[in-house]
Amino acid sequence: MNQPPVVEWTEADAPRSARWRSENGTPPPRRVVIADDRTKADDAYRAACEGTALLWRGDFHNARQLLTALARRIDRRPRKAPPADVTQAFHVHRAAQNHRARILGMLLVPLDATLAVPLHRAPDVREACTRAYGPVEPATGETAGETEATATAAEGTAPTASLVSLRELLGLIGANEWRRKGVEIPALGGDRIHPHYGVFSPARGEYVDLVAEAPLPGDELAFDIGTGTGVLASVLARRGVRRVVATDQDPRALACARENTERLGVAGQVEVVEADLFPAGRAPLIVCNPPWVPAKPTSPVEYAVYDPGNRMLYGFLSGLADHLTPDGEGWLILSDLAEHLGLRTHDELLDAFAKAGLTILGRHDITPRHPRARDTADPLHVARAAEVTSLWRLGTADRGTSGTP
Template sequence: EGAATAEGSAAATASLVSLRELLALIGANEWRRKGVEIPALGGDRIHPHYGVFSPARGEYVDLVAEAPLPSQELAFDIGTGTGVLASVLARRGVRRIVATDQDPRALACARENTERLGVADRVEVVEADLFPAGRAPLVVCNPPWVPAKPTSPVERAVYDPGNQMLHGFLTGLAAHLTPDGEGWLILSDLAEHLGLRPHAELLDAFATSGLTVLGRLDVTPRHPRARDTSDPLHVARAAEVTSLWRLGPADR
C-alpha cells in the first residue's frame, strides 16, 4: 500500500520489483507522507512523489530565495518537479509563475504542493518539454546535476544523460527571455569534481547559446555526506559548490 501511495497510484495490481526499487519506494512513501521542511518557505513542507527530485538539500532553494529578483511580474520555472522553486518565487511576491514539466508524476506533485502551500492561484503548472510559450523577465531551471544514465525512476530525478536538459535549457533560454530578463541556472559542480563534465564545457555552452554571465551566487553543501570521510565520493562532495548562475542575452 505504501509503495502504491508513493507512486501516486492505489491500483492493486500484481508486480515484480527489485529489492533496491522496493526500498526506494518505501523511502519515497515516508518522504511523501512526512514532507521535507523548507526553511525558505518559513518551515512549511514540500511533499515529494516517488521519482520526483526531493528538495532535501535546501541550500539550492535558499539561493533562489536570496537572489535579487529582476521582476515580480512573471517567471517561468522549467522542470518544476515538486514545485518548490515556483512556490518560493510566489512567496517572494512574483505575481505569476508558469511551472513546466513533462513527467506526469511531477505535474501532479507540483499541483498538490502549490495547493497545500496556498500559492496555486499564482502558479500555473503546465505540461511542456522545457519552455512554455512566450517570454518572461525571469526563467529559472534546476536541472539534474549528474550527466549519467538513470537505471530506475528514482534516478531520473538526479541524472541528466548527456546533459540533455542542461543544454536544452541553455540553447532555448535567450529566445524565452524579455530583453532585460534573467535566466537563473541552479547547478552543482559535483559532476566536474567527478570528471563527468569539464568546467570549460559549461562556459562554452553559455557562449554558444548567446548568453552572458551577469553574476553568480554560490553555496557549499550542508548535508552530512560532505563531511563523511568514509564516503567513496567524499573528496568530490567536500569540494562541491552549488551555484545560481544569473544569465542574460549576450547582445543586450
C-alpha cells in the same frame, strides 16, 4: 497497448506466473526459486549472485532480516583501493552501486490483487503501492475479481497477482512516509514540501536558498523549468512574483507540484503545465535547476540527478535567449560536482553559455551542507568536499557582463 511483463516460476510442482513490477525497468528474473524462514543467508546470497531470484513465502520481518544479511555479505567483500583518477573512481563507484542493487533486487515478495502483501506480519503497503503504481484495474476481458497474470500460489497461500523486489517495496514505503510528513523548507518559512514517489525531494536545501536570496529582476512573471515538487515556483510566489508558470513532462511531478502549490496557498499564482522545458512566450525571469551530473540514470528518481549528455542543461541554455524578455534573466542553478568528477569542464560550461548567445550577469555560490560532504569514507569524498552550488544569472549577449565566471 504493451502487455505488462510477466515472471514465471514453478511452485508445488505446478507452473505459476504473475505480473512483474519494477520501477527501474529491471526485466523479470529468468529463474525463480521459493524461499522461506528456513532459507539460509549464505544459500540465498549464492543464488542471487548466480542470477536466481528468491520468492519469499515466509514471515515478512524475516524477509527484511534476510535482505539485511545479503547487504552485509555484499559489503564485506574485499574491496580494492579506489582508483587515483577521480573520474574512474566515479565509474567504479556507480558499478558497485549497480551490482549491489542487482543482488539485493533478487529477493522478491508477492502482492495480491489489492496490492497487499499476503505474508505473515506484513505491513499495509496498499497506499504506498497505489501511489507508485496507480490503482489496480482489470485488464481487457477480465472480470472485476481477476487481474492480469494472476496465479494461485502453493496450497494454503493467497493468490499472487504480481511480484516485486523487497528492496523496491521498502523504497515505496519510505517514499510514502516522506510524502506524508513532508520536507521542511526554511525558505518557505518552515512550511513543508511533500514529494511524491519518483519526484526528487528537496532535502538538499542550499539550492532553494540561492533562489530565495538572489535579487529579483522583477515581480511580474517567471518560468520555473523542470519544476519537480514545485518548490522553486512556490519560493518565487512567496517572494511576491505575481505569476509563475512551472513546467515538467513527468506526470508524477506535475501532480506533485500542483498538490504542493495548493497546500502552500500559492496555486493562484503558480500555473503548472506539461512541457518539455519551456512554455510558450517570454518572461523576465526563467529559473532552471537541471540534473547536475552527466551520467546515465538507473531508476526514475535518478533522472533528477543524472542528465545523460547534459541534455536538459544544454537544452535549457540553447532555448533561453528565445524565451527571455530583452532585459530578462535566466537563473541556472548548477553544482560543479561534475567538474570535480571530470565529467564536464568549467570551460565547457562557459562555452555553452557563449554558443547559446548568453552573457554572465552575476553568480551566487553556496557550499553543500549534506553529510556526504564530510564523509571521508565516501569514495568520492574529494570531489564532494570541493563541491560548490551556483546560481548563474544569465542574460542575452547584448547585455553587459557584470559577473565573474
